[in-house]
Amino acid sequence: MSRPLPRWFNSGTNTEFADERRRMVEQQLVPRGIEDQRVLDAMRRVPRHLFVPDEQARYAYDDHPLPIGDGQTISQPYIVALMLEAARIGPEDAVLDIGTGSGYAAAVAAELGHRVVSVERHPDLAVTAAATLEALGYRVNVVTGDGTLGWPEGAPYDVIVAAATGPDVPRAWVDQLARGGRIVMPIGRAGGAQHLAAFTRADDGGLVSTNLGAVAFVPLVGEAGWGPDGG
Ligand code: SAH
Numbered sequence: 071m072s073r074p075l076p077r078w079f080n081s082g083t084n085t086e087f088a089d090e091r092r093r094m095v096e097q098q099l100v101p102r103g104i105e106d107q108r109v110l111d112a113m114r115r116v117p118r119h120l121f122v123p124d125e126q127a128r129y130a131y132d133d134h135p136l137p138i139g140d141g142q143t144i145s146q147p148y149i150v151a152l153m154l155e156a157a158r159i160g161p162e163d164a165v166l167d168i169g170t171g172s173g174y175a176a177a178v179a180a181e182l183g184h185r186v187v188s189v190e191r192h193p194d195l196a197v198t199a200a201a202t203l204e205a206l207g208y209r210v211n212v213v214t215g216d217g218t219l220g221w222p223e224g225a226p227y228d229v230i231v232a233a234a235t236g237p238d239v240p241r242a243w244v245d246q247l248a249r250g251g252r253i254v255m256p257i258g259r260a261g262g263a264q265h266l267a268a269f270t271r272a273d274d275g276g277l278v279s280t281n282l283g284a285v286a287f288v289p290l291v292g293e294a295g296w297g298p299d300g301g
Pocket of ligand 1 (some may be wrong): 081142143144145160168169170171172173174175176189190191192195215217218233234288289291292293295
């Protein structure tokens with residue numbers, strides 16, 4: 071199911087949709103307060119149109135989420151930027167990305183950090199995302215499973231980001247988070263009140279949280295998430 075990549079990509083130019091990417095950054099991210107140059111540069115680089123179904127490619131840089139199959143969506147560019155800015159991913163950081171979906175956010179995280187593990191519960195999405203990431207040269211370890219359990223094999227993580235909304239921070243994530251580590255995730259019910267929360271792990275192991283505002287994500291479905299119907 072992996073799509074053949076256009077020839078231009080391997081030429082290293084990556085110019086297709088470059089204007090759209092620049093406009094996305096200048097019109098959607100900067101005016102809304104995204105200031106981290108590493109995040110802005112990463113989003114100018116990652117070819118988002120290759121992470122969506124072919125028929126959606128021309129809308130890939132628009133200011134909204136897009137369907138990617140299995141009832142799931144690729145997040146709006148601004149939301150990806152907001153989450154990754156809040157996560158403060160440094161070049162040496164290990165990142166756990168929950169809800170691979172298309173693999174786009176994992177690719178941006180891979181531009182920012184040292185290594186990325188990405189967990190997706192839908193096997194077909196995981197397979198497609200892993201193929202796209204590999205074809206583009208992103209070294210992301212995509213695994214299929216219940217991300218609410220984290221991925222202990224890759225712990226500890228400096229950053230855990232989740233693109234699906236849960237009832238609370240799963241215990242496993244706190245256990246797998248390094249000292250001073252950050253968790254960025256939406257909290258609340260899918261289709262109900264949700265907010266984007268950023269947590270920092272304090273020296274005593276406790277979490278200090280910041281509210282980044284109202285959001286709308288699909289449910290985090292799993293053992294430490296919501297039930298299969300999202301409720
Ligand atoms: N970051 C993605 C957005 C995907 S939407 C992107 O850039 O495209 C959220 C994803 O979370 C969906 O694909 C959904 O299947 C997945 N998901 C929901 N609950 C999950 C869980 N417990 N573990 C792993 N993935 C989960």
